[in-house]
Amino acid sequence: MRVMFVGDINLGEYYTAFGHGPRTYSEKNDIFESVREVLSEADLVAGNLEAPITNHAFNPRRVESAVLRGNPKHANLLSSAGFKILQVANNHTVQHGPEGFLETVETLRDLDIQPIGIANQNLVKLEIGSQTVGFLAASDVADNTDTQQTCYQRLDQAFLERVQQSVKSVDHLFVMLHWGLESSTQPMDYQISIINDLSKIGVRGIIGSHPHLFYEVWRTDETVAAPSLGNFVFDLFWDSRLLKSGILDINLDKAGITNCQVWPVSLSENGGHPILNSEPQPADDFLKLYDLGPDMKGEQARKLKKFFQDFMKGNLKLKSQFILKKLVGKI
Numbered sequence: 001m002r003v004m005f006v007g008d009i010n011l012g013e014y015y016t017a018f019g020h021g022p023r024t025y026s027e028k029n030d031i032f033e034s035v036r037e038v039l040s041e042a043d044l045v046a047g048n049l050e051a052p053i054t055n056h057a058f059n060p061r062r063v064e065s066a067v068l069r070g071n072p073k074h075a076n077l078l079s080s081a082g083f084k085i086l087q088v089a090n091n092h093t094v095q096h097g098p099e100g101f102l103e104t105v106e107t108l109r110d111l112d113i114q115p116i117g118i119a120n121q122n123l124v125k126l127e128i129g130s131q132t133v134g135f136l137a138a139s140d141v142a143d144n145t146d147t148q149q150t151c152y153q154r155l156d157q158a159f160l161e162r163v164q165q166s167v168k169s170v171d172h173l174f175v176m177l178h179w180g181l182e183s184s185t186q187p188m189d190y191q192i193s194i195i196n197d198l199s200k201i202g203v204r205g206i207i208g209s210h211p212h213l214f215y216e217v218w219r220t221d222e223t224v225a226a227p228s229l230g231n232f233v234f235d236l237f238w239d240s241r242l243l244k245s246g247i248l249d250i251n252l253d254k255a256g257i258t259n260c261q262v263w264p265v266s267l268s269e270n271g272g273h274p275i276l277n278s279e280p281q282p283a284d285d286f287l288k289l290y291d292l293g294p295d296m297k298g299e300q301a302r303k304l305k306k307f308f309q310d311f312m313k314g315n316l317k318l319k320s321q322f323i324l325k326k327l328v329g330k331i
Contacts, residue, residue, distance in 0.1 A: 004042040005248040007229030008050040011070030021235035022086020025272035048050040048209040054100035079111040089117025089139040089152035091177040121236040134170035135219035139178035172204040185292035187227040199223035216288040222256040235271035238306035243267040
């Protein structure tokens with residue numbers, strides 16, 4: 001069995017890319033064209049769906065209604081690229097309300113994609129050949145619109161106990177976690193601690209997201225740890241480190257992992273087009289694909305500079321609303 005994992009996917013557009021981000025690029029292009037051949041080699045592809053796919057209460061003339069909103073008509077790009085599992089436990093999937101979250105979940109299910117990380121969700125189990133693979137997901141990052149995390153699964157002790165109870169139910173259990181800090185260029189101590197604990201009980205892989213940076217990947221016995229797979233389709237393009245990514249490629253037999261590697265990827269078209277950079281790099285021991293530096297100091301200044309450099313691109317009305325909101329406090 002061959003399973004591939006990718007990082008954060010946003011089929012919408014962030015404030016800085018209204019009118020020239022992934023949503024706009026998808027109108028005329030196949031965003032997965034350059035990685036489709038590799039993804040097609042997997043039995044299943046999994047990733048973190050960082051933004052909802054919904055038309056609920058959509059007002060394209062209002063900045064907060066338009067931000068980070070994928071178009072349901074583009075959702076078929078995900079299924080045609082081989083995605084079978086998408087994490088919805090993260091701090092943006094409820095950006096447009098619980099109704100938008102539910103529409104996203106139903107849209108995925110209609111495409112035969114399993115959404116994971118719904119609140120109190122039981123183990124999602126798939127059979128591939130003679131092997132069974134299970135998925136659980138959670139987040140410890142609360143959305144402003146769902147501070148109690150009522151829609152998606154909270155990363156807490158009850159969830160970790162569910163993980164422990166599920167390990168023996170499948171040949172391979174993967175746990176996908178939305179966690180850490182966006183400002184951190186390396187895993188935090190508590191993340192390492194959870195990874196070690198889950199490894200000891202037999203979890204096959206701990207796959208992380210939220211920092212928007214591609215961290216190191218390592219293997220301990222029969223567990224793969226990938227605390228953050230960075231961005232895969234996301235218009236955070238003001239720092240080159242945010243545009244460096246990869247495809248985690250794991251081969252398995254019933255006994256465990258037979259091979260682990262990473263395909264280096266970079267994002268073009270303002271984050272809307274992942275492109276393979278080279279042949280895969282082995283990750284059977286430890287792989288640090290990118291030097292992320294000690295910190296992300298100066299990120300806000302870089303973001304603002306890039307925003308004004310690209311201001312005349314795309315949707316000027318929405319960008320102008322964004323300026324008024326952030327710089328003047330009016331909208």
